[in-house]
Amino acid sequence: MAGVKDVARRAGVSVATVSRVLNDSARVTAETRARVLAAVAELGYRPNAVARSLRTDTTRTIGLVIGDILNPFFTELARAVEDEARGAGYSVVIGNADERADRQDHYVRTLLEQRVDGLLLCPTAEVTPLVRDVVRDGGPLAFLDRTLPGLDVPTVRADGTAAIGALVAHLAALGHRRIAFVSGPALLSTGRERTAAFTAALRACGLPARPEYVQAGDFQAASGRAGAARLLDLPEPPEAIFAGDNLMALGALDEIRARGLAIPGDVALASYDDVPWFTHLDPPITAIGQPVQELGRRAVRALLDRIDGRPVEPVVLDARLVVRRSCGEPAEQGSDETEGRLPR
Amino acid sequence: MAGVKDVARRAGVSVATVSRVLNDSARVTAETRARVLAAVAELGYRPNAVARSLRTDTTRTIGLVIGDILNPFFTELARAVEDEARGAGYSVVIGNADERADRQDHYVRTLLEQRVDGLLLCPTAEVTPLVRDVVRDGGPLAFLDRTLPGLDVPTVRADGTAAIGALVAHLAALGHRRIAFVSGPALLSTGRERTAAFTAALRACGLPARPEYVQAGDFQAASGRAGAARLLDLPEPPEAIFAGDNLMALGALDEIRARGLAIPGDVALASYDDVPWFTHLDPPITAIGQPVQELGRRAVRALLDRIDGRPVEPVVLDARLVVRRSCGEPAEQGSDETEGRLPR
DNA sequence: TTGTACGCGTTATCAG
DNA sequence: CTGATAACGCGTACAA
Numbered sequence: 242m243a244g245v246k247d248v249a250r251r252a253g254v255s256v257a258t259v260s261r262v263l264n265d266s267a268r269v270t271a272e273t274r275a276r277v278l279a280a281v282a283e284l285g286y287r288p289n290a291v292a293r294s295l296r297t298d299t300t301r302t303i304g305l306v307i308g309d310i311l312n313p314f315f316t317e318l319a320r321a322v323e324d325e326a327r328g329a330g331y332s333v334v335i336g337n338a339d340e341r342a343d344r345q346d347h348y349v350r351t352l353l354e355q356r357v358d359g360l361l362l363c364p365t366a367e368v369t370p371l372v373r374d375v376v377r378d379g380g381p382l383a384f385l386d387r388t389l390p391g392l393d394v395p396t397v398r399a400d401g402t403a404a405i406g407a408l409v410a411h412l413a414a415l416g417h418r419r420i421a422f423v424s425g426p427a428l429l430s431t432g433r434e435r436t437a438a439f440t441a442a443l444r445a446c447g448l449p450a451r452p453e454y455v456q457a458g459d460f461q462a463a464s465g466r467a468g469a470a471r472l473l474d475l476p477e478p479p480e481a482i483f484a485g486d487n488l489m490a491l492g493a494l495d496e497i498r499a500r501g502l503a504i505p506g507d508v509a510l511a512s513y514d515d516v517p518w519f520t521h522l523d524p525p526i527t528a529i530g531q532p533v534q535e536l537g538r539r540a541v542r543a544l545l546d547r548i549d550g551r552p553v554e555p556v557v558l559d560a561r562l563v564v565r566r567s568c569g570e571p572a573e574q575g576s577d578e579t580e581g582r583l584p585r
Numbered sequence: 586m587a588g589v590k591d592v593a594r595r596a597g598v599s600v601a602t603v604s605r606v607l608n609d610s611a612r613v614t615a616e617t618r619a620r621v622l623a624a625v626a627e628l629g630y631r632p633n634a635v636a637r638s639l640r641t642d643t644t645r646t647i648g649l650v651i652g653d654i655l656n657p658f659f660t661e662l663a664r665a666v667e668d669e670a671r672g673a674g675y676s677v678v679i680g681n682a683d684e685r686a687d688r689q690d691h692y693v694r695t696l697l698e699q700r701v702d703g704l705l706l707c708p709t710a711e712v713t714p715l716v717r718d719v720v721r722d723g724g725p726l727a728f729l730d731r732t733l734p735g736l737d738v739p740t741v742r743a744d745g746t747a748a749i750g751a752l753v754a755h756l757a758a759l760g761h762r763r764i765a766f767v768s769g770p771a772l773l774s775t776g777r778e779r780t781a782a783f784t785a786a787l788r789a790c791g792l793p794a795r796p797e798y799v800q801a802g803d804f805q806a807a808s809g810r811a812g813a814a815r816l817l818d819l820p821e822p823p824e825a826i827f828a829g830d831n832l833m834a835l836g837a838l839d840e841i842r843a844r845g846l847a848i849p850g851d852v853a854l855a856s857y858d859d860v861p862w863f864t865h866l867d868p869p870i871t872a873i874g875q876p877v878q879e880l881g882r883r884a885v886r887a888l889l890d891r892i893d894g895r896p897v898e899p900v901v902l903d904a905r906l907v908v909r910r911s912c913g914e915p916a917e918q919g920s921d922e923t924e925g926r927l928p929r
Numbered sequence: 930t931t932g933t934a935c936g937c938g939t940t941a942t943c944a945g
Numbered sequence: 946c947t948g949a950t951a952a953c954g955c956g957t958a959c960a961a
Contacts, residue, residue: 244937244938244939245938245939245940246938254947254948255947255948255949256938256939256940256948256949257940257941257947257948257949257950258946258947258948260939260940260941261940261946261947263939264940266940266941267946267947268946269946269947270946270947273946273947285718285722287694287697287698288698288938288939289639289698289700289937289938289939290695290698290699290700291635291638291639291644291699291700291937291938291939292639292937292938292939292940292953293938293939293940294635294939294953295633295635295636295639295937295938295939295940295952295953295954295955296938296939296940296941296952296953297939297940297941297953298953300635310660310663310664310667311657311660311661311664313655313657316654316655316660317655319654319681320654320655320681323654323681327691332695332699334678334679335678335679337663337664337667347671350631351634351676353631354631354632354633354634355634355635355676356633356634356635374629378629462861491861491862491865494865495865498865517806517835518835518862518866521835521838521839521842521866522862522865522866522867523866523867588954588955589954589955589956590954590955598931598932599931599932599933600932600933600954600955600956601931601932601933601956601957602930602931602932604955604956604957605930605931605956605957607955608956610956610957611930611931611957612930613930613931614930614931617930617931632954632955633953633954633955635953635954635955636937636953636954636955636956637954637955637956638937638955639936639937639938639939639953639954639955640936640937640954640955640956640957641937641955641956642937930961931960931961932959932960932961933958933959933960933961934957934958934959934960935956935957935958935959936955936956936957937954937955937956938953939952939953940951940952940953941950941951941952942949942950942951942952943948943949943950943951944947944948944949944950945946945947945948945949
């Protein structure tokens with residue numbers, strides 16, 4: 242494969258000059274520039290980014306480790322991150338942790354060895370030794386969507402506390418008193434936050450917080466189904482089930498359908514995370530939507546700020562309740578802004 | 586950041602020895618190996634993959650350029666590719682072409698400059714000059730899902746011809762005679778193949794092929810909605826709409842719902858590509874499912890074969906019809922194997 | 930078994 | 946404005 246040397250020879254100049262026109266770093270005669278460019282085209286020269294990176298100690302690349310590539314929330318997030326990064330001249334390398342700490346670490350390690358300029362991490366566990374080390378060594382890290390307690394790392398996330406409060410109030414207003422939650426893992430900040438917000442919201446509405454009405458899941462569909470099954474098997478099953486993410490809502494839906502139960506007649510259903518198809522179910526699913534695009538954009542900006550040594554402060558955006566009909570007919574229903582919404 | 590040199594000094598050995606234990610290439614005393622490993626741990630040494638790649642001319646990395654990261658078909662594909670690659674000791678770098686030829690080329694170029702060992706491409710257009718060059722130069726390329734005419738490149742894909750034939754026969758058996766198709770782009774092999782199979786299937790069933798019943802889309806939801814709108818606005822609207830992929834099916838669904846039409850009473854709906862939530866709609870959507878996991882695995886194996894200089898032949902798997910209820914009640918319905926299926 | 934020294938393709942420094 | 950050359954971090958002949 243042709244290198245700068247070949248190009249130089251063919252253009253009748255030195256390698257230094259070739260490098261200069263390729264990076265338009267210094268002033269070069271229009272004529273020699275043309276000769277070089279011609280040689281580049283003729284030889285089909287492709288710059289070797291590996292060598293370039295070794296020399297410049299920069300890869301123009303950022304890593305993104307997401308929780309689960311099959312989860313639409315994360316793919317939408319990845320999309321937003323990628324768009325913003327591309328705009329800034331960076332490539333994004335995505336690692337799919339599959340909600341496993343070991344796989345997360347695998348990618349963190351690999352990406353660091355690849356010498357990415359920065360790393361966006363949606364942590365899958367409390368904290369692994371590797372992540373602790375990276376933080377200690379001041380690696381170019383930022384957290385996205387999820388936080389890690391006690392670590393001083395720039396974080397971009399959405400807070401669902403208010404929206405969950407609104408959801409529980411909505412359920413209570415519709416007459417539901419036995420409200421259950423299929424939670425995410427307690428190891429994740431998002432899992433904990435949503436559970437805490439849920440119990441606080443119950444209290445605020447004067448509803449009892451029954452421990453058996455909080456079932457632990459792992460953000461995967463199967464656990465949503467299992468959690469719903471346990472809830473529906475209770476001597477006194479809940480009147481409403483709130484799933485901690487869209488995958489678990491899908492699982493809960495599976496279980497509810499399998500039992501031939503009606504929504505919201507027999508049991509109401511709501512979900513954290515909003516996805517396009519929620520709108521098409523009968524009834525459409527009430528959900529809490531996160532500002533995913535904005536999350537992605539802000540995360541990239543925060544990371545680039547950190548890379549460039551600019552000061553960066555945490556970003557917390559708000560999630561919001563989208564009322565549809567899966568929890569019962571509201572007395573007075575606002576227009577559903579996402580009705581008929583199309584992805585992209 | 587610590588390098589081999591630092592490790593060597595700390596362990597009291599030469600850099601060569603360090604390199605040897607890191608790659609367990611040659612015989613090293615157990616004792617020195619231990620000393621080196623200790624030094625590595627103490628210094629928190631992280632091998633520089635960039636330098637290593639420059640030296641070895643191999644990155645243990647493959648590129649994957651997909652059509653659209655928001656399309657569940659592609660994310661599932663990416664997942665399968667990643668799993669298989671990881672098993673073989675390779676990392677996967679994903680590029681999202683967003684169904685645009687320019688963006689596809691951007692990633693092909695970038696990945697090539699990054700010196701990936703191989704490149705899996707789901708081509709977004711007939712053929713771009715860049716792709717032509719890469720093929721001509723014998724770049725380590727394989728096509729996935731989509732094929733490019735007249736190019737001698739290993740290809741792994743699914744064929745839907747038989748399944749589409751079965752679908753049209755199914756529709757005809759249910760009494761539908763005016764059957765329409767929202768096609769993918771004619772520039773894509775998958776778009777062309779499905780359209781050809783559709784018209785052939787009509788003919789096989791003795792149904793007329795009306796040109797106005799084939800509306801061109803681009804595999805994105807918005808075009809599915811627009812295509813459905815044009816069809817439903819026809820003086821003689823179709824009794825059944827078959828969408829060329831799951832995103833366009835979502836769009837068509839949007840349009841049908843917006844018009845207050847009943848499925849399948851007013852219009853039947855079917856989709857190419859099967860997704861988990863199809864099962865939960867009322868009625869559940871009849872679809873054609875591809876063996877996505879297998880596609881991903883075979884693609885990686887084919888690419889690695891090519892990289893290692895082993896002979897590789899094209900792989901064509903079969904898609905299959907999954908009958909649900911969105912086209913009407915079949916006289917005799919087989920069990921739906923994917924009912925209640927959970928992702929992962 | 931271990932050490933020395935060269936080179937991978939590029940950019941950046943320093944002369945000219 | 947252009948050219949010669951050192952250096953980036955690592956792997957590997959070759960020598961010891």
